[in-house]
Amino acid sequence: MSVPKRVPYPSLEHFDEQTRGSKFGHKMTRELYAYPSRSQKQRPKRELLGEDLWNGTAWVYRDEEHTQHSDLYLLVQRDAALVNFDLSMSYFASLDVGEFEAALEQVLAKGRSFKPVQSLKDWDGVEGAYVMVFDEYRQFYVGKADDIRKRIKQHWGTRKSFDRLVFGSKYDSIFPVDELRALDTTRIFAARSTNPYAVEQRAEKAADQRFCLNRMAGGSASPLTLMLTAINPRNRANGVASVTLSWEDYDRAWDGVVDVIAQSRSSCGSSLVDVLASLDMTVYSVERKDGSQFMWSRRDAIAGAAVRGELSVDEFAAFLEAMGETIIWPED
Structure with missing residues (x-):
């Protein structure tokens, strides 16, 4: 999991404007999308969040002052961004x-x-x-x-x-x-x-x-x-094809991921990462008890397990690699 060396692209003219050379190219690519950063848009204020929320988001940061993002947050956030990237590209192509x-x-x-x-x-x-x-x-x-x-x-x-x-x-x-x-x-x-x-x-x-x-x-x-x-941010479905899942089945599916982790740790069979990567990653539309819906897959449950400390950072990174992703760390 090394930091890739980025070679600046040369400057070019576009709309009669000389654009500067860029390490991220002059056209978007998935390879350089969601390049991780430990800095944040706005530093959270402890006195406004309250102790419960401050402590509940501690996993996002690698320091007690909550100034820099943690390794786990970089992995979870980049994975979410890349999932959205893939869904968006498929959606755009369908228009x-x-x-x-x-x-x-x-x-x-x-x-x-x-x-x-x-x-x-x-x-x-x-x-x-x-x-x-x-x-x-x-x-x-x-x-x-x-x-x-x-x-x-x-x-x-x-x-x-x-x-x-x-x-x-x-x-x-x-x-x-x-x-x-x-x-x-x-x-x-x-x-x-x-x-x-x-x-x-x-x-x-x-x-x-x-x-x-x-x-x-x-x-x-x-x-x-x-x-x-x-x-309540503006959003759109991005063409996600999903299967409806009841709240009860959602609970069982989430618990099933937790059970897989626990059982793999107590057995000498296949590695935990291999077992997790082999799970069904279907995207479901889960119906809450109030009738509202949200999207979910077992990939979300695995990320949740990492946030709760049931998977180590290295294990979650290995899971993402098993799912075909390349792990990138920021240049710091």
Whole structure:
């Protein structure tokens, strides 16, 4: 489990803009997606969380002050992000090109003043709204900016915070637009406006959510809106084919994973990792007692066992490798 050496890609010109060389390339790849990081988007405050929640999330960090992510969190979070990546790619491939174009035209029509961008230099310092189009994935993103050129370059040059890659559950999280690279952006439309929030809001509201990467509604976001979005994030099914599982069967399936771990530790047969990797990993739609549903598989239960300390970090890493994943550690 070594740290891979990343060789910077050369700079290139795109939309008449010279992009900087990048260690993550100019097109998105699964190999370099969800590159782990120990830093976090926002450091938690103990006095706000309370002792129970603070202690309950201790596994996420490798220090008592909760400043850096632990090895286990890096494994669990990257696995969730890669599951979401695979589901998202399959979902994108299933979308109809004609329907995508119609959805894009509807968004552009709502903006009224959107124009095709040939050169980003023409939009230097321009306030307004923009639409980034990713034709390969049949997706678009609606944004606003005080400086359209600068903002789009930020999309290309930054990456989504590692702990924000999954927004909601890995089964229904909307793919993060900032993981798409410069060459993934095939078309750009922009509109000048002294009220970019209004233009963005109209355009995003008109978007067919099957084709839109916006995780939040357009327009100015109030603190209440941000809080409600965090509690109940916008999501989509990502085309997950699942089998319905009752709450009782879900309980039995989860307990079955726990029993497998316990029995493997007390026997001299197949290795624990091999046994876990051979389990049925079907994704189920579990129905709660109140009638609501959520997605689950035994892979989630195995991650849960690692969080509870029933599997070591090395054992969980070996399980992921047995499932075909390559373990990557950050450069620290």
